Amino acid sequence: MVVPAFDPIAEARRQWDLHGWTDSSAGMAAVTTIVRVHQLLMSRIDEVLEPFGLSFARYEILTLLSFTRNGRLPMGKLGQRLQVHPASVTSAVKRLEAGGLVHRLPHPDDTRSTIAALLPAGRRLVGPATDRLNLVFSSLGGDLDNLVERLNRIRAQAGDPV
Amino acid sequence: MVVPAFDPIAEARRQWDLHGWTDSSAGMAAVTTIVRVHQLLMSRIDEVLEPFGLSFARYEILTLLSFTRNGRLPMGKLGQRLQVHPASVTSAVKRLEAGGLVHRLPHPDDTRSTIAALLPAGRRLVGPATDRLNLVFSSLGGDLDNLVERLNRIRAQAGDPV
DNA sequence: AAAGATTGAAGCCTCAATCTTC
DNA sequence: GAAGATTGAGGCTTCAATCTTT
Numbered sequence: 587m588v589v590p591a592f593d594p595i596a597e598a599r600r601q602w603d604l605h606g607w608t609d610s611s612a613g614m615a616a617v618t619t620i621v622r623v624h625q626l627l628m629s630r631i632d633e634v635l636e637p638f639g640l641s642f643a644r645y646e647i648l649t650l651l652s653f654t655r656n657g658r659l660p661m662g663k664l665g666q667r668l669q670v671h672p673a674s675v676t677s678a679v680k681r682l683e684a685g686g687l688v689h690r691l692p693h694p695d696d697t698r699s700t701i702a703a704l705l706p707a708g709r710r711l712v713g714p715a716t717d718r719l720n721l722v723f724s725s726l727g728g729d730l731d732n733l734v735e736r737l738n739r740i741r742a743q744a745g746d747p748v
Numbered sequence: 749m750v751v752p753a754f755d756p757i758a759e760a761r762r763q764w765d766l767h768g769w770t771d772s773s774a775g776m777a778a779v780t781t782i783v784r785v786h787q788l789l790m791s792r793i794d795e796v797l798e799p800f801g802l803s804f805a806r807y808e809i810l811t812l813l814s815f816t817r818n819g820r821l822p823m824g825k826l827g828q829r830l831q832v833h834p835a836s837v838t839s840a841v842k843r844l845e846a847g848g849l850v851h852r853l854p855h856p857d858d859t860r861s862t863i864a865a866l867l868p869a870g871r872r873l874v875g876p877a878t879d880r881l882n883l884v885f886s887s888l889g890g891d892l893d894n895l896v897e898r899l900n901r902i903r904a905q906a907g908d909p910v
Numbered sequence: 911a912a913a914g915a916t917t918g919a920a921g922c923c924t925c926a927a928t929c930t931t932c
Numbered sequence: 933g934a935a936g937a938t939t940g941a942g943g944c945t946t947c948a949a950t951c952t953t954t
Contacts, residue, residue, distance in 0.1 A: 592909060609882065621790075723775025724772070
């Protein structure tokens, strides 16, 4: 993936304006910028997490579990917190289980439900992984709270309970 | 994917602070917010583009081609402009070709290179698809230029030529 | 009927390997 | 050897369908 010397997003916006789509150029530029930043962040995060054998999704599950009293959370709850499809949770937990970081338990009160439970090996990973991730986060710079606030406007507009 | 009544991102940040990771909570919240906004935007865009039989990546290729003098661009150029891996371009163009929206030509001067060329059916799609996307873009609201500016700081920090 | 979870299919992305041509 | 493009593999996501339990 060769990187050009100029900014492809700014160039694209110039083209939209040039072709008479001035009314959409700002929105389009915003969308492509978000896509690009998402791509860059994920790339760096995956790089940092790779030595731990974790993806970002799996790291998030580990962290979520480590925050609970007993390191346990139902599959459905995980999906809600991470805002992903139940199938994604099943897949991620399956991999975490294969790595010996988590295991599944039946829910005591509701046989339909499955509980993901943190294992010692999983808990040992959370701290170091977070430390490494901090290097990425702290290098972000800028006024992040303000950025989040502006992004939250888009979330709210889409119906998110911000 | 059930949506909870509270904001999972704000709740997660509260948890990080609670567990003594105050130094990373702002960065983590920024990352998860970007991930969420990316997810929401892509979901809405895919929904809008679905009737046209297009994905966002394929729409972007069509638009890029429509901006050129003769509707033609080498595969490699497309990858640079869209900032995606060459394999992604190959895959997207293959689908566009299957839909009769684009076709492949050999490069006249360099036999190694392949050129993607817009077909009439493809050109007819660009305008209407863009009109529909405008509905999404215009509903974004807020100061988009300012948002892009703040996101560009992250891009620049990652080495993008902003 | 509704809820919780899982499976299989399909799309998009990346990477590594490969092939042809410069 | 380097560049352009393609292929196959693997990861993540979603959806639709399915199965069990409530």
